[in-house]
Amino acid sequence: MKFATKVIHAGIEPDPSTGAVMTPIFQTSTYAQAAPGDHKGYEYARTQNPTRSTLEKNLAALENGVDAICFGSGLAAQDAVTKLLQAGDEIVAVNDLYGGSYRQMVRVYGPWGLKSRFVDLYTAENLEQEIGPDTKLIWIETPTNPMLNIVDIEAICTIARKHGILTCVDNTFASPYLQNPLDLGADIVLHSATKYIGGHSDVVHGCLVVKDPALAERLHFIQNASGAVPGPMDCFLVLRGIKTLHLRVQRACENAEIIARHLAQHPKVAKVFWPGFENHPNHAIAKKQMRMFGGMVSFDLKENTLENATKVLSSTHLFTLAESLGGVESLIGHPASMTHASIPREARLKVGLTDSLIRLSIGVEDVTDLIADLDAALELV
Ligand SMILES: *Cc1c(COP(=O)(O)O)cnc(C)c1O
Numbered sequence: 001m002k003f004a005t006k007v008i009h010a011g012i013e014p015d016p017s018t019g020a021v022m023t024p025i026f027q028t029s030t031y032a033q034a035a036p037g038d039h040k041g042y043e044y045a046r047t048q049n050p051t052r053s054t055l056e057k058n059l060a061a062l063e064n065g066v067d068a069i070c071f072g073s074g075l076a077a078q079d080a081v082t083k084l085l086q087a088g089d090e091i092v093a094v095n096d097l098y099g100g101s102y103r104q105m106v107r108v109y110g111p112w113g114l115k116s117r118f119v120d121l122y123t124a125e126n127l128e129q130e131i132g133p134d135t136k137l138i139w140i141e142t143p144t145n146p147m148l149n150i151v152d153i154e155a156i157c158t159i160a161r162k163h164g165i166l167t168c169v170d171n172t173f174a175s176p177y178l179q180n181p182l183d184l185g186a187d188i189v190l191h192s193a194t195k196y197i198g199g200h201s202d203v204v205h206g207c208l209v210v211k212d213p214a215l216a217e218r219l220h221f222i223q224n225a226s227g228a229v230p231g232p233m234d235c236f237l238v239l240r241g242i243k244t245l246h247l248r249v250q251r252a253c254e255n256a257e258i259i260a261r262h263l264a265q266h267p268k269v270a271k272v273f274w275p276g277f278e279n280h281p282n283h284a285i286a287k288k289q290m291r292m293f294g295g296m297v298s299f300d301l302k303e304n305t306l307e308n309a310t311k312v313l314s315s316t317h318l319f320t321l322a323e324s325l326g327g328v329e330s331l332i333g334h335p336a337s338m339t340h341a342s343i344p345r346e347a348r349l350k351v352g353l354t355d356s357l358i359r360l361s362i363g364v365e366d367v368t369d370l371i372a373d374l375d376a377a378l379e380l381v
Contacts, residue, residue, distance in 0.1 A: 003062070003246055006058070006061045006062055007062065007243055007245050010058050011054055011055075011056075011057025011060070011061055012054055012058060012239075023050075023054045023055075023239055025232045025233050025235075025236045026050045026232050027232050027233070028045060028232075029044070029045045030045065031044070031045075045229075046227055046229050047224050049229075049232050049235070051239070052070050055239050056068040056069065056070055056207075058242060059176075059197075059207050059209055059242075060209055063176050063209035065182050065209035065210050065211045066212070066216060067209070067210055067216035067220075068207050068210075069210075069216065069219045069220055070235060070238075071208075071223065071228050071229065072204070072206070072228045072230045073192070073205065073228075074100075074170075074191065074192025074193070074194060075101070075104055075206065076206055076228035077192075077206035077207055078206075079104065079228065080219055080223055081168050081188055083226065084166070084218065085136050085137060087113030088115075088134060089115070089135075089136040090115040090116065090117065090134040090137075091114065091115070091116040091117070091135075091139050092116075092127070093105065093116060093117070094119070094140045094141055094142075094151055095118040095121075095350075095351055096144035096145065096146075096353075097139070098141060098170065099335075099340040099341065099343050100342070102118070103342040105139075107342075118347075121151050122149050122151060124155030124156050127159045131159075135165055137166050137167075138166070138168070139167075139168050140167065140168075140169050141169070142169070143173045143174065143275055143286070144173075145339065146273075146296075146298045146339065146353065146357065147298065148280075148294075150275050150282035150285050150286045151285075152282070153181050153184040153186060154185055157185030167186045167187050167188070168186070168188040168189075168190055169188070169190070170190045170192075171190065172191050172196070172326070173195075173296055174290060175191075175195075175196035175245065175249050176191075176245070177245055177246050177249040177291065178249060178253070178291045179290045179291070182209065182211045184289060187210065187211070187212065187215065188208055188209070188215070189209040190207070190208055191207050191209075193206055193207055194206070194324065194326075195324065195325050195326030196245065196326035197241060197242060197245060197326075198241040199244065199248050199327060200237075200327055200328060201328075202237060203237040203241075205234050205235070205237075248328060248364055249292075252294075252295030252364055253295055255295070255362045255367045256274065256295045256296065257274075257276055257293065258367045259370060260274035260276065260277070262371055263297065263299050263374070266375075268302055268303075268378045269301060269302065269378070270300045272297065273297070273299065274293060274297045274298075275290070275294065276292075276293030295325075295326070295361060295362045296360065296362070297360045298357055298359045299357075299358055299360075300354060300357050301358075303381060304354060304355075304356035305355075305356060306336075306355045309355065309356040309357070310334075311380045311381055312332075315377040316374065316376075317373055318330060318365060319331060319332035319360065319370070319377075320332070323338050324361070325359075326361060327361070327363060328364050330360065330361060330362055330363035330370055331360070332359070333358070334358065335353055335357055336355045336357065339359075340353060360374075
């Protein structure tokens, strides 16, 4: 099955009891048994729920995995991956990471004795010298948030595998339509389905996809034992969103390209971050591992004061000032005070995340309206 067919059909059958074409929302906490242990594969809804199982089958197909495990949020999915490790183990992560992922590693698992280090992996060979005896997990995000750096998934996974270390790729920014890390050697793919997969800014949800059945079993065990499961209504919303994933991401990428090129020649703009530019440092790798360059664009102002950034951020009408990304509507955000406020300022500045950096999540609106909205706001600086 090709991608556009998978989003509609993979793992999805009409409901056997009624013929309902759309997967029902099985809003139940428990299931009747005919005799002790004699059930239809469902015992208790923390462990299994048919709406969730259908979504898991679909997500596994979208990422070319064997199984998926769904969670109440992207960070709950990360939490389950971390529980594969033990005190004393170390995570080596890319240094331009989603703020919440960084916070969980450092502030929740740090005190438990888990070590984490954040390093430049944009040259994949750097990983060799970063791996120590306690390194048990490599954590990468690509494109990164919000600098839109690109990590070479295949090269990183090759090095990690040589050392017998698991690699987890946070694929939230790309979505499965653009990039499939399991095909490039990753062991685990993570999505905040809150973003592109859900796509309508109406649900918080996360998932993991794996290609090794034994690893899937361990993660299902952790999910059931720790309990961070999504509700059936949320699973339904994600399933519904997925049906148009390819159409939404395709249009968002097309719009993002037009906007990135427009901003690049705008007199008020100093620098635009978008992996589709031929002079982006890792453009060649982006081209190799992604089908298109994504719907995210960040930019910095020529007069790069916080005051000017605030003017732009508060003056757009179609771009809503809000956290999050990946919905059908365009959003504008200020990473330094919003998504990345939990990262110390020096650490932010080190990766180029200035106080005047603005991040756009490009939606599927008419692109000429979006450009007019940005131009009007930039007029004010
Ligand atoms: C939003 C996000 C997360 C966290 O997901 P939640 O669903 O908000 O818990 C993780 N990684 C990336 C890249 C994100 O954008």
